[in-house]
Amino acid sequence: MHDIEKEIRESKSGMTMIVKTIVRFAMGIIILFGAYIVLYGHLTPGGGFAGGVILACGYIILTLAFGKDIALRKLSDQGASIMDNSGALAFIVIGLLGYTGGYFFLNFIDHGKRFELFSGGIIPLCNIAIALKVTASLFAIFIALAIFGKFISGLVEEEE
Amino acid sequence: MDLFLLILLVFMIIGSVIAIETKNLLSSVISVGVVGFSLSIMFLMLGAPDIAITQMVVEILILVILIRATITTDNTAIERHADTFSVISSLIFFGLFLIFAFLAVHELRPFGEPLMRVSKTYLATSAEKTGATNVVTGILLDFRAYDTIGEATVLFTSVVGAFVILRRRGRKHKRESDTEKVGILEDADIKKDFKGF
Incomplete structure (x- = not known):
């Protein structure tokens, strides 16, 4: 952990010290807000898609402020693709589990009390699956456009 | 308002x-x-x-x-060609659009009073059937979960497309058929060929 801190402080990539400091404070709040929007999606406005986009924005801010090396260490493109696929698989598996009671996407879990966090059956689980998927895929699209795309435009020479 | x-x-x-x-x-x-x-x-x-x-x-x-x-x-400013054909055709299509929009807007219901045949049932029974107090999420993930799967598929396809087109470098598998097609011969092959002479 200490090595990463030192490396972040010494690395020249990314934006200035002011941006890096503010992003370090704001990052936790952004992730917390995104998680709140996802987990309370069945009670208050929001849901898996909106919360997932907020989480993806958090990672994108990290990429813009600290440069691609440190951001890709937090969530690499391989990791993003695994997260994307597991989210999609989880969503489909939840749908298929509905066949235990009759049909596709049956809300087979007990609905619980209204206005409670653990209520709504499969809906919070679906929200979490979609949030995983949206976070990973939007971050992956950003990586592809901003980092891979540089090599295509020819403005930046290939590193390897 | x-x-x-x-x-x-x-x-x-x-x-x-x-x-x-x-x-x-x-x-x-x-x-x-x-x-x-x-x-x-x-x-x-x-x-x-x-x-x-x-x-x-x-x-x-x-x-x-x-x-x-x-x-x-690259920032490239697109140069504009003031073409008579494009001006005339865009004017014609804009006129057609105005005519059809005029006809269609007459058929619409007034602003703020939508036709709610299916959604009335959703609004009335969403809370007790799905257990979710946010009606929008209840509809998206319970009544209309198929649509949400379609949306997830669209996102998945776009990611696959972005990665395939923009990935850092193409995957190069050296196959024998490739070298034959292009006509690149290894040193050993050249020697083998020239042995016959």
């Missing part, structure tokens, strides 16, 4: 016209952002906070991606 919505609409139209007409790509992207944020405020005022949140967040993401993309690639 209606006046405020009209002002926002005019603001959005001005923003989109500027986005098309301006030469600078960066200011064009910012004008697109103006349109999106005004749309988000409109959704908020019309009582759709779910869509307002999604619209605002997606707009921020798109602005970041577009600014990043327009800065890294």
